[in-house]
Amino acid sequence: MRKTVLTVLLVLLGALGMAQGDKLKACWIYVGPVGDYGWSHAHDQGRLAAEKALPWLETQYVESVPEAQAEAYIDRLVKQGCQVIFATSFGYMDSVLAAARKHPDVIFAHATGFKRAPNVATYMADFYQLYYLNGLMAGALTRSGKVGYVGAFPIPELKRHISAFALGVRAVNPDAEVLVRWIYEWYNPAAAKEATEALIADGADVLAFTEDSPTVIQVAAKKGIPSFSHYSPMQSFAPDYVVSGQLVHWEKIYIDFLAKVHAGVYTNKNLQDVDYWWLLPQGAVELGGEFGVPVNPKFIPALKAKKVKSPVFGEISVYDLVMKELALMSDVELAFDPFQGPVTDRQGKLRVPAGLRMTKQQLETMEWAAPGVTGPWPNEPK
C-alpha cells in the first residue's frame, strides 16, 4: 500500500516537474553538407547557437537529405523523439506538408516555403536589403563599370537579391552593368570558378555571388578583384579583397520560435499564420563579410573618397550613405526600402508605382530584373 502511494506521488511530482522546464527536442534536415560553408552550414550554426542559448533544448540534424527521401527521414526523426522539425530547403515543401498531416503532434517549420498548416510554420531571413548596400559599395569600387554576379538558380529569391544589388550599383554609378552568369547548382566549386573566370574575362572587376563556397572570393582575390562574401563569414579567405557581404543569424529565428514553442505560445494547432520574414530590424541578417565588421576597413578610405548626390542626403560619401541607409533599414519601421517606388524593370516597364513598396508576396514571386542587369534571365515577364 505504502509503495503504491509513493509511486503515485513520484509520478505526480514527475509530471509536475515535466510541465515546467522539460526538455524539448528539435531536429533539422539540411539539403547539403554542413561543411559547405554556405546555406546548410549557416543553418547548422544557428542550430548550435540555439542549443547553447536554450538549456532545455536538445538537437539533432541530418545533412544532405535528398528531396525524395525527406518524408522517410522525417519519419525516422519523429521516431527518435523529435518534437520540432526544421526543414531547410524549398524542395522539402510537399514532403513537410505530407509529414505534418501524418504526424499532427509534431511541429514543423519550413524555410523559404509559403505553404503552412496548423502545425507547419514558415520562415525566412532575407538579404535583399544587404544586397542593396553591397551594390552601393560595388558601384563605388568598379572602374570598368562592370560588376559580376555568379548566381545559382534563376529563382525569385536570387532575382530580388540581384535586382536589389543592381539598384544599389546604379544608385552610385548610373551607367554600370551587373553581368549575371548562372551555374544551376547551389554547390559546385568548379562551375563557380569557371563562371567567375568568364565574368572576369568579360570585364567584371567587382564580384558578388550566390554559391555555397568561397570559390568566387578566392578566384577573384587571385586576380586582385574585390568581392562580397555570401552567407557565411568568408572575409578570412581573402582579407584584402572582401569588401563586405551578407551574413545571417538563423539562431534569431530559431531561438524565438523554439522559446515560443516551449512556453506553449506556438502549438501544433496555431501555426497557420506564423510566417517569419525577418530582415535587418530583427537582427536576422547582418551586413559584412565578418561578424561585427560591416565594411572591411581596408576599403573604407576608397568608399569615403567616392561622393554621390543622394536625393535624401545631398552630397555624401558612399561609405556614409551605406551607413545611413543601413540604419534606416534596421529601423523597425523600415524607413527605407530599396524597392520603394517608382521602380521600373530593365525593359522599362513600371513594376513598383511611386509612393508604394513591394509587398512580401510580390518579393517572394519576383521574376523581373532591375535596370543594369545584363545576361540571361530565364522566365523574364513581358
Added chain:
Amino acid sequence: MKRLGPFVFERELVAPPGRVLAVSLAAVFLAFFSAGLVFWAYGVSPLLAYRTIFQETLLSPGGFAEAVRRAIPLLLAGVGLVLAFRSQFWNIGAEGQLLLGAVAASGVALFVPLPAVAKLPAMFAAGFLAGGLWAALPALLKLRLGVNDVLTTLMLNYVAVYLVGWLIHGPWRGRSAFGFAYSDRFPPEATLPLIPGTYVHWPTLLLALAAALLAWWGLERTVWGYRLRVVGDNPEAARYAHLPVSRVVASAALISGGLAGLAGVGEVAGVHGRLLDAYQISLGYGYTAIIVAWLARGNPLGAVLTALFMGLVFASGDVMKVALQMPFRVTDVFNGLILFFLISTERLLYYRVRYAPRKKGEG
C-alpha cells in the same frame, strides 16, 4: 590445375549452385567486414552500426518498407541488366535509360491529353519505349560497327543527365515552381498509389516482380531465351549455327533499356510526382542495378533477392545517416566493397578445391 601447399585447385566449366551461394555469401561477408573497418576508422563502433542497421531495417516494418521501396527500381533495372549481361551486351547505361523513362513519363503526364484511366499505362509504355531507344543507339553501334558498349552506354548516361537539366530549366520548367528546377506537379491521375502507411508504390512493385518472372520464363522456356543464352555463352558457336545474333542481342538491349525506363517512370510517378534534377531521381540506382544483376548470377528470379538486398543496403545508409550521423557517402562505400569482393571472388566459382597433400617421394 594449381597447387597451393596441400590444396589442389581444379578448374571446372560449370559452377554448382551450392558453391555459387557459398562464394557469394563469403564475398558479402568480406564486404561487411571491411566496411566495419571503415566505420571503426571513422570513429563509429562497427557493432553498434550493424546492430542499428539490423534493428531499423529488418526488424522495423517502416524501415523494411523503405528497403522494399528502394528495391523497386533496382529490381526492374536489374532484371533488364541480367538479360543484357547474359547476351554479352554490357549495359552500363541503366542510369541514363532510367532518366529517359522518367522524361517520357513526365512528358505524357504533363502535356499529353488523355482520359484519366489511360494516363498511367501510357506513361509506362512511353517510359519503356524511351528507355529502350536510349539503349538502342549503343546496341546498334556495337552490332553494326563493333563499338565498345561499355563506353557508349556510359557516355549516354551523362547526356541523359544534361537532357533532364535542360528540360527542367527550360521548356518544362514548372509554373508553380518559382523558378526552382522542377517541372509542374503531375495531375493526380498520373501519380501512383502507395501501400497505406508506407511509401511503396505498389503498381511498380508488381510490374517489377512480373518482369522478373517473365524474364526467367523467357530465358528458360522460350526459343528466344535459348538463343540468347547461346549467344551469350559462345557467340562464335551461335554464328556458326546461323543464329540471328544481332537480333537477339538487340532485343536484349532494348528490353534492358525499357525495363530501366520503367524504373524511371516509377520514380517520377510514384515517389516525386514531377520531373526534377537527374541526380535526385536516379540516386545511383542505375549503377547499383549492375551489382544487383551481377549478384543474381544471370538468374532473373535471383534478382528479386539481390534487389531486396541492395535495397536494404540503401536503407542502411539512410539509417546510418540519421541514427549515427554518418555522411551519405557511406552507402557508396558499402556498394563499392560489395561489388569489389563479388568481382574478386568470381573465379573461385570455377575452381574446385581438393585436399590432397603431397605424398612422400612426389616431385
Added chain:
Amino acid sequence: MEDWLWTALLRALAFGTPILLAGLGEIYAERSGVVNLGVEGMMALGALAAFATAQTSGSPALGLLAALAAAALAALLFAMAAVGLRANQYVAGLALSMLGLGLAGLLGKPFEGAPLERTLPEGAFVAGALLLALALWFFLQHTYWGLVLRSAGENPEAVDAMGVNVFLVRYAAVAFGGAMAGLAGAFLSLAYRPSWADGITSGLGWIAVALAIFASWHPLKAALAALFFGALYHLSYRLQAQVTPELLKAMPYLFVVLVLSLSALGRGPSGAPEALGTPYERGERR
C-alpha cells in the same frame, strides 16, 4: 577578339589539366590492355590525401606525394582484381570508383570547408601536364619499355614469349595510371580550388576515361583533346546568354560516342589495343 581567345585558351588549359593528367594515366593503363574505370574514385582519394596531408603537415609537396601514393594504392587494389584475379575489368573499375568516392567523402568529413594555407600554383601543374604528355609520348613510341607496354596490350602472348612478365607490366601500367589520377586530384585540392569538399572531382574522372578513347590512346592527341574539352566547359559559361549551357556540357560525351563510331566506320577496329579489356591467361587460347 584576341583577348577573348587568349582567356578561353588559358581557362581551357586550366580546366583541361586534371582531365589530361588522369587521361594520360588511363592511356597507359589501357595501352597495356587494362580498362580502368575507377579513375574518378582514385582522383577523389588523391585529392583528399593531398589536402589532408598538406593541411596537417603544412607542406603541399608532401601532399602531392601522398596523393600519388594513395591513388596508386587504390589502383593496385583494382589491378589485383582485374589482372591478378582476372575479374571483369569494367565492373572491377566501377567498384573502385564507388569505393574511392565513398571513402574519400567519408574520411574527408573533418577536412571540409577549411582553406589551405600554402597552395601550389595552377600554372605549374598546367605546364607539368603538357611536359608529361610529351615525355609519355616519347617513352611510349621510342623506348624499349614503351614498346613492351604497347605489346602487352596488343599481343600479350608475344611479350610473354619474350620472357617479360605480362602481369607485372600491367600492374605497373595500372599503378602509374592510378598515380596520375591522384596527381589530377592533387591539382584540384592544392591548386585549382585549394580546399577539400566531397564531390570535388565532379565527374572529371569519367571525362578522363572518355579522353583516352577520344584521343585514340595517343598522349599528344590527348593534350589537344583536353584543351578542347576544357574550352567547351569554359565556353558553356562564357556563352551562357547565347547557347544552352547543358548542350556544351554534354558535348564531350557525345563527341566520344561520335569519335568511336567514326573510327569504327573508318578503319574497322577502332585503333584500340587488341587485347584491351581481356584478362590475360597464360597458355590459354583467346
